Amino acid sequence: MSTILVIAEHRRNELRPVSLELIAAAYGLKKSVDDKVLVAVIGSQAESFVPALSVAGVDEVIVVQTPIADFDPDIFESAVSALITAKNPAVVLLPHSVDALGYAATLASKAGYGYATDVFIAEYQGDELVATRGGYNQKVNVEVDFPGKSTVVLTLRTSVFKVLEGAANPSVSSFDLPVVQSRSQNKEFIEPGGANDVDITAVDFIVSIGRGIGEETNVEQFRELAETAGATLCCSRPIADAGWLPKSRQVGQSGKVVGSCKLYVALGISGSIQHMAGMKHVPTIIAVNTDPGASIFTIAKYGIVADIFEMEEELKNQLAA
Amino acid sequence: MNVLNMKRGKACRKPFDMGMPAKATDLVRLAIKAGDPYCAAAVHNIATGRDKRRLEALMFDKRRNTLLLARWEHTPASVLEAIANSSAGNGDSGVVIRLDKNPNATAKALSQLYVGQADVRQLNSDFTVLIAQHLHSPVSVLASIVQLSEDEQSLKAVSRNPAASAEVLSVMLERMANSKIIGVLYKNLAENPSTSTELLDFIYAKGDEYVRAAVIGHARCSQAVIDESVSDKDVKIMRKLAVNARVSSETLVNLAASHDVAVRCGVASNVASPEVLVMRLLLDDSCLVRRAIAARLDLTAASINALANDKDSWVRQWLARNPRIPRKVLERLSVDFEVDVRRAVARNTCCPVGLLKALAKDQSAWVRSAVAYQHKSPKVVMEALATDNNIDVLSGVANNPHTPQMILQDLAASPELDIRRGVILNKYATRKTLLPLLEDPYYLHRLMLVGSVRLKGKDKWSLRDDPDFQVRFMVFRWMASRLCESAVR
Numbered sequence A: 001m002s003t004i005l006v007i008a009e010h011r012r013n014e015l016r017p018v019s020l021e022l023i024a025a026a027y028g029l030k031k032s033v034d035d036k037v038l039v040a041v042i043g044s045q046a047e048s049f050v051p052a053l054s055v056a057g058v059d060e061v062i063v064v065q066t067p068i069a070d071f072d073p074d075i076f077e078s079a080v081s082a083l084i085t086a087k088n089p090a091v092v093l094l095p096h097s098v099d100a101l102g103y104a105a106t107l108a109s110k111a112g113y114g115y116a117t118d119v120f121i122a123e124y125q126g127d128e129l130v131a132t133r134g135g136y137n138q139k140v141n142v143e144v145d146f147p148g149k150s151t152v153v154l155t156l157r158t159s160v161f162k163v164l165e166g167a168a169n170p171s172v173s174s175f176d177l178p179v180v181q182s183r184s185q186n187k188e189f190i191e192p193g194g195a196n197d198v199d200i201t202a203v204d205f206i207v208s209i210g211r212g213i214g215e216e217t218n219v220e221q222f223r224e225l226a227e228t229a230g231a232t233l234c235c236s237r238p239i240a241d242a243g244w245l246p247k248s249r250q251v252g253q254s255g256k257v258v259g260s261c262k263l264y265v266a267l268g269i270s271g272s273i274q275h276m277a278g279m280k281h282v283p284t285i286i287a288v289n290t291d292p293g294a295s296i297f298t299i300a301k302y303g304i305v306a307d308i309f310e311m312e313e314e315l316k317n318q319l320a321a
Numbered sequence B: 001m002n003v004l005n006m007k008r009g010k011a012c013r014k015p016f017d018m019g020m021p022a023k024a025t026d027l028v029r030l031a032i033k034a035g036d037p038y039c040a041a042a043v044h045n046i047a048t049g050r051d052k053r054r055l056e057a058l059m060f061d062k063r064r065n066t067l068l069l070a071r072w073e074h075t076p077a078s079v080l081e082a083i084a085n086s087s088a089g090n091g092d093s094g095v096v097i098r099l100d101k102n103p104n105a106t107a108k109a110l111s112q113l114y115v116g117q118a119d120v121r122q123l124n125s126d127f128t129v130l131i132a133q134h135l136h137s138p139v140s141v142l143a144s145i146v147q148l149s150e151d152e153q154s155l156k157a158v159s160r161n162p163a164a165s166a167e168v169l170s171v172m173l174e175r176m177a178n179s180k181i182i183g184v185l186y187k188n189l190a191e192n193p194s195t196s197t198e199l200l201d202f203i204y205a206k207g208d209e210y211v212r213a214a215v216i217g218h219a220r221c222s223q224a225v226i227d228e229s230v231s232d233k234d235v236k237i238m239r240k241l242a243v244n245a246r247v248s249s250e251t252l253v254n255l256a257a258s259h260d261v262a263v264r265c266g267v268a269s270n271v272a273s274p275e276v277l278v279m280r281l282l283l284d285d286s287c288l289v290r291r292a293i294a295a296r297l298d299l300t301a302a303s304i305n306a307l308a309n310d311k312d313s314w315v316r317q318w319l320a321r322n323p324r325i326p327r328k329v330l331e332r333l334s335v336d337f338e339v340d341v342r343r344a345v346a347r348n349t350c351c352p353v354g355l356l357k358a359l360a361k362d363q364s365a366w367v368r369s370a371v372a373y374q375h376k377s378p379k380v381v382m383e384a385l386a387t388d389n390n391i392d393v394l395s396g397v398a399n400n401p402h403t404p405q406m407i408l409q410d411l412a413a414s415p416e417l418d419i420r421r422g423v424i425l426n427k428y429a430t431r432k433t434l435l436p437l438l439e440d441p442y443y444l445h446r447l448m449l450v451g452s453v454r455l456k457g458k459d460k461w462s463l464r465d466d467p468d469f470q471v472r473f474m475v476f477r478w479m480a481s482r483l484c485e486s487a488v489r
Ligand SMILES: Cc1cc2nc3c(=O)[nH]c(=O)nc-3n(C[C@H](O)[C@H](O)[C@H](O)COP(=O)(O)OP(=O)(O)OC[C@H]3O[C@@H](n4cnc5c(N)ncnc54)[C@H](O)[C@@H]3O)c2cc1C
Pocket: A209, A210, A211, A212, A213, A235, A236, A237, A238, A239, A250, A251, A252, A253, A254, A255, A256, A267, A268, A269, A270, A271, A272, A273, A274, A275, A278, A288, A289, A290, A291, A294, A306, A307, A308, A309, B443, B444
C-alpha cells in the first residue's frame, strides 16, 4: 500500500480550484485500491475547507492549524516536511503556483526527495513514477524518473488534470504544526490585475484582439461582442501598448498566461511566438485571420480565413437572432 | 528600485575593435569578423563578390542556421532569396517549407522554389498549397497551378488568393466548371477582391444564397446585380443590401421594416439612409439598432439628445466616442455612472481640455488612463497624472507627447517594463531621456531603441555586441541602410 499526499491551496479564505485538480491527479496515481489519497490543508481557517475537499478520490483530509491566515513559506515547509515524515507518502503533489514555488524546492532538497516542477503528466510506468514536463521553452517534452527515491515531490501545472465529479465522505484528522520560526512578514495583499480588472488567468472563455482590428475605435465593437458572448476581452501586445486595453489584458510572454482558459478566439492576431507563449496550451483555439499563412493557424483547432469585421458582424447577427 | 541599475547582461563575446564603419565594405567585413549569422544576414544585401559568398558561408554552413533564417520573421528578402537559390537545388524540404511559410519571402524567392521543382503535377500537395496561398506568389506561378494542378486544395487556395489576377481566376472557373468543388470556388471567388465584375455577374447567376450574398458585398458588384437582388427575400441577402451604400432610399425604407434585427442595424448604419428613416429607427426596440445609429458621424441634434439619454450604456458609449458630439452632451456623458462611457468621452478625439482635466481626477484608473493616452491632454494634466500609481495611467503618461522630459526621465527608470516601454514609444522623448534605456535589461527595449530617431548613430552602435542576437541584427541592419543612404547622397 502506498500513500499520495496532496497539499491543498487556498488564498484569501477561498479554496483554489487547482486543489481539486491535484486530487484528480493523485487519484490517477493510485496503483491499487489499497493506496490512499491524503489531502492536507494548512492555515488558520483550515477546518473550513474540509467540506470543499470532501470530494471523490479523497480518503482522508488532514487539517493543519496555523497561527496566521496567509501563506508563509517557512510554516508550509515545516508542516509539509513533518507530514511527509509522519505519513511516508510515495508522492507529494503541490500546485505549480507561486506559493508552492516558495518552499517546494527547499523541502525536496533538504531531505533529498525526488523533485520535478510544472509537471503535466504524472504516471506509473510499471513500478517507476514518471513525470512529464516541458523543456527548452516548451519545445520538447521531458520525461523525468526518480530512481532510488522513496518520496517524490511534484508541482503540477494548473488546468491540466480534469477534476473528478462527485462528493465523498473521507475521514478527517488533525495534525499538529511543529514549532517554527517564520522569517517573513505579510504586509499587504495586492490583487494582481490593476485597474480593478478581471484576472485573465482565471477565466475560461476569451475573445482576444490583435492589430488586425486596425484602429482604436474598432475596439468597442469587439468589446461589445465579447460582452454579449459572455467572454473576457483580451489582446496582443500592440493593443495594450497603445493603451486600447489595459495591460492586465495582454496575453503572452510579457503579458499573462491564460491558465484556466478553455476557449480562446483569436481575432486578427498573427500568432507570434511571444503571444502564443500565453495561450497555446488552450484546448480549443479558434483563429480568424485574413492571411491563410498566419502562424496562429498552426495551433488553432478551428481556423477561419476571413475578415474579423465580417466575422464580428455575423456573430453579432447570430447572437441577436 | 531604479531598474536602470540593472545592466543588460554581458556582451555576446569579447568586444573586438569595432569603431563606427565609414563604408559599406567596412561594415560587411565587421560582420564577417563577428562570425555571427544574424549580423551577416543584416548586411547581406549590401555585400558583393567574395564578401557576399563569405557571408553566405557564415549563414548557411550549418543547416540549423539555414532553418532558423528561413523561418525568422526579420530575415531580409535577399537572404531568403539566397536560401531559395541554394536549397531548392539541394531539395531540403525542411528549408523549403519554412521559406514558403515566411511572409517576407519575395515573389522572386517563391518562383525560385517553384521553378526548382521539375513538374507542377509531381509537386507535394502541401507545398503547392503554400505557394498557392502566398500573397507574394507571382501571377505566372498561380496561373500555372490553375492550368496544371489537379490538387483541389491548391486550386481552392488560388481562388482565395488576392494575388491571383482576374484572368487567372477566370481561367480557373472555366477549367473547373464541372468539378465537384465548383460550389466552394464560387464562394471563394465571390469574396476574392481580385474577381472581376463580369465574373461576379456570372457567379451571382449560378451560386446559392451564400454566394449571392457575398457577391452583393463585393466592392466590384455591378449595379444591375444589386438592383436585381432587391426583391430577394433571403435574410442573408437583405443584410448585405442593408449596409450597401448603392441601394436606393426606397429599398432602405423597405428593409428598415424587416423583422431581422441585423437588417435594421445595417440600415441604421448605412450612410445612404435618409434622415427621416434614421429618426424612425431611433425608436427601435432593439438596442443594437440604436447602437448602430450612435456610431454614425452625421447625427442631428435631435438624434444626439435622444441617444444621450438611452438606457443602454453601449448606445451612450458609442455616442461618447463620436467626434461630432457637442460639448454640452459630452459634459453630460463625462459624469455618466458607467466607467466605459466616461472613458469613451476621454478618448473622444474632440474632447475639450476642460473635460479632460476633470476626467483626470476620475475615480476609475481606466478613465484616467484614457486621459493619459489622449494627445490633447495638456502638460498640467500630465504632471498630475504622473503621481498616479496605476500602471495603465503611468504607461499613458509615458506615451504622451505633452509629458515634460523630467517626468519621462523618472518613468524611464520605473521598475515596470510597460512604463519604460511607454517612454521608448514616445516620439518626443529626447536623447537625454532615452540614453539610460540603452542599458535596459529587457532586450525588446534595446531592440526598439535601434529604430529611435532621437538617438545618435554612436548611441545605437554601442549596442553592436549586445547579448541578444535580435538587437545585434537590428544594429547591423540599421548601419547598413545608413551607409547605403549616405553613399547615394
Ligand atoms: C520580447 C518580446 C516580448 C513580447 N511579448 C508579447 C506578449 O506578451 N504578447 C504579445 O501579444 N506580443 C508580444 N510581443 C510582440 C510580438 O512579437 C508581436 O509583435 C505581437 O504579438 C503581434 O501582435 P498582433 O498579432 O496583434 O499583430 P500582427 O503581427 O501585426 O498581426 C495582425 C494580424 O491581423 C491580421 N489581420 C489584419 N486585418 C485583418 C482583418 N480585417 N481580419 C482578419 N485578420 C486581419 C493580419 O493578417 C495579421 O496576421 C513580444 C515581442 C518581444 C520581442
